[in-house]
Amino acid sequence: MDDVHPIERTPLRIGPYLADPPVVLAPMAGITNVAFRRLCREYGAGLYVCEMITTRALVERDPGTLHMITFDPSETPRSMQLYGVDPETMAAAVRMVVEENLADHIDMNFGCPMPKVTRRGGGAALPFKRKLFGDIVAAAVRTAEPAGIPVTVKFRIGIDDEHLTYLDAGRIAEAEGAVAVALHARTAAQRYSGQADWSAITRLKEAVHTIPVLGNGDIFSAADAVRMVEQTGCDGVVVGRGCLGRPWLFGELRAAFAGEPVGPGPNLGAVLLVLRRHAELLVDHYGPDKGIRDLRKHMAWYLHGFPVGSSLRQRFGLVRTMTELDELLGAVGELGHDEEFAVGAEGPRGRQGSPARVALPENWLDDPDDASVPAGAELMHSGG
Numbered sequence: 191m192d193d194v195h196p197i198e199r200t201p202l203r204i205g206p207y208l209a210d211p212p213v214v215l216a217p218m219a220g221i222t223n224v225a226f227r228r229l230c231r232e233y234g235a236g237l238y239v240c241e242m243i244t245t246r247a248l249v250e251r252d253p254g255t256l257h258m259i260t261f262d263p264s265e266t267p268r269s270m271q272l273y274g275v276d277p278e279t280m281a282a283a284v285r286m287v288v289e290e291n292l293a294d295h296i297d298m299n300f301g302c303p304m305p306k307v308t309r310r311g312g313g314a315a316l317p318f319k320r321k322l323f324g325d326i327v328a329a330a331v332r333t334a335e336p337a338g339i340p341v342t343v344k345f346r347i348g349i350d351d352e353h354l355t356y357l358d359a360g361r362i363a364e365a366e367g368a369v370a371v372a373l374h375a376r377t378a379a380q381r382y383s384g385q386a387d388w389s390a391i392t393r394l395k396e397a398v399h400t401i402p403v404l405g406n407g408d409i410f411s412a413a414d415a416v417r418m419v420e421q422t423g424c425d426g427v428v429v430g431r432g433c434l435g436r437p438w439l440f441g442e443l444r445a446a447f448a449g450e451p452v453g454p455g456p457n458l459g460a461v462l463l464v465l466r467r468h469a470e471l472l473v474d475h476y477g478p479d480k481g482i483r484d485l486r487k488h489m490a491w492y493l494h495g496f497p498v499g500s501s502l503r504q505r506f507g508l509v510r511t512m513t514e515l516d517e518l519l520g521a522v523g524e525l526g527h528d529e530e531f532a533v534g535a536e537g538p539r540g541r542q543g544s545p546a547r548v549a550l551p552e553n554w555l556d557d558p559d560d561a562s563v564p565a566g567a568e569l570m571h572s573g574g
Contacts (some may be wrong), residue, residue: 194222194549200425202402203369203402204267204295204342204369204402205338205339205369206338207294207340209236209237209426211234211236211443211444211446211447212232212419212425212426212427212447212466213237213415213427213429213443213447214237214238214426214428214429215227215237215238215239216239216344216406216430217237217239217241217242217299217430217441218241218430219242219243220487220559221241222239222240222262223240223356223472223484224240224265224471224475225468225471225473225476225481226263227240227262227265227471228471229437229464229467229471230433230437231264231565232380232437233438233439233440233441234441234443234444235444235445236350237267237295237465238269239269240259240261241258241271242272242273242302243259243271243283244271245273245274245276245282245283246283248272248287249279251536256499257487258291259293260344262291267503268422269294269295269296269297270297270298271296271299272284272294272295272296272298272330273312273313273438274309274312274326275310275312275326275441275563275564276564277322277325277329277563278329280298280326280330280333281329281333282336284333284339284563285333286509288333288334288336288341293339294339295339295341296330296331296334296340296366297341297344298341298343298524299313299344300314300316300343300344300346300359301344301374303346303376303379304383304421305516305548308349309549309551310547311369311554311564313350313539314348314349314378315548315550315551315554316341317345317348317356317359318349318353318355318480319554319558319560319561319562320362320559321559322560322561322563323362324362325365327341327362327363327366327367327368328367331366332377339367340370341368342368342369342370342371343372344371344373344374344406344428345359345363345372345374346371346372346373346375347373347375347377347390347401348377349548349555350377350379350547351377354377356394357393359371359398359440360373361398361538364398364399366403366421367403369383369401370401370402370404371398371402372392372403372406372428372504373390373391373404373406374386374430374569375387375388375405375406375408377547378548379460379545379548381544381546383544384545385408386407386501388421388422389496391403391405391410391424395422395423395424396426402426402427403424403425404425404427405419405424405425405426405428406427406428406430407424408418409428409429409430409432410431411432411439411442412434412439412442414531415429415443415446415447420491426489429443434488435488435490435491435493436455437464437468438455438456438464440468447502454491454530457530458523458529459529461496462494462522462523465485465492465519467514468485469512472484482509482510482512485515486506486508489503489506489507489509491504493522495527495572498522498525498559500522502522503519503528535567
């Protein structure tokens with residue numbers, strides 16, 4: 191991999207916290223649990239955000255949700271992302287975070303494009319309702335402020351090409367007291383397909399003057415991250431799918447932002463050790479059965495780019511125990527631990543999906559200044 195020259199930048203501060211390098215792990219449902227965050231943190235500093243937490247589920251003390259907000263004792267700051275569509279419920283959830291000391295930083299999700307979220311007015315659909323969006327951000331900021339907990343906001347370009355919301359969302363979040371904003375440079379209609387429009391990050395940076403602007407979308411290598419900062423002027427980057435099966439990316443990002451050489455990816459033997467470490471951490475978090483089941487989704491990402499036959503890949507996808515995993519790791523190791531990381535294997539990970547019409551509540555687009563909470567929006571309890 192080419193060396194990356196250092197770039198001029200000011201330190202990224204999220205309230206009282208310094209993020210150096212200016213890198214944030216994006217919250218990803220079913221991925222960024224405490225095990226994966228710890229694995230990534232072992233490669234480099236930054237801000238590592240837990241899975242999206244639904245405010246209603248948190249307030250109701252749903253057992254699954256309470257387990258999702260597990261943080262490692264060494265994790266600081268503890269960063270929690272909240273999803274909500276109702277200012278009152280958002281305030282109640284943040285009050286719970288404050289009173290029970292559950293987190294040190296709150297990120298707010300207004301970027302999820304999934305139909306089960308947008309059809310209830312949440313996620314990437316919500317910034318279209320400017321007044322409601324502002325009320326929710328204000329409720330979180332006011333409730334968190336006495337405890338010194340900073341609030342950040344993440345959103346997309348808009349619902350679709352005809353309904354762009356990001357510039358208003360950035361200005362509103364800034365005005366309501368958010369300490370930083372992050373833009374996933376796609377519309378909800380794009381989901382994760384196509385190419386992120388980095389020029390939108392530039393325009394948001396020009397529109398938001400007093401707080402950091404972070405860029406997200408199509409960062410699959412350290413060079414991508416540096417190029418985004420250089421091209422857009424953003425203050426930091428948010429990394430999501432690019433680190434799937436590649437937690438060492440955070441070490442490469444640390445080096446790149448310091449202007450240090452970024453070498454080739456790990457060989458097969460090193461990747462197998464990372465995979466084994468990930469398994470240990472998941473078993474610690476979930477127990478032996480669920481921990482190994484949860485690991486299955488990561489197998490194809492770890493083995494991506496290596497000459498591992500379809501039969502072995504299939505067995506990895508069905509692994510049930512640590513003993514069985516060790517046997518499979520041994521079988522793969524026989525292919526040659528020195529097998530190098532494939533050139534070009536840094537590309538998109540996870541499901542790309544395809545563009546689709548965004549599911550919205552009835553008459554959602556009629557009045558952007560309507561501040562009423564969508565009917566039934568708070569009935570979704572899971573943090574997916």
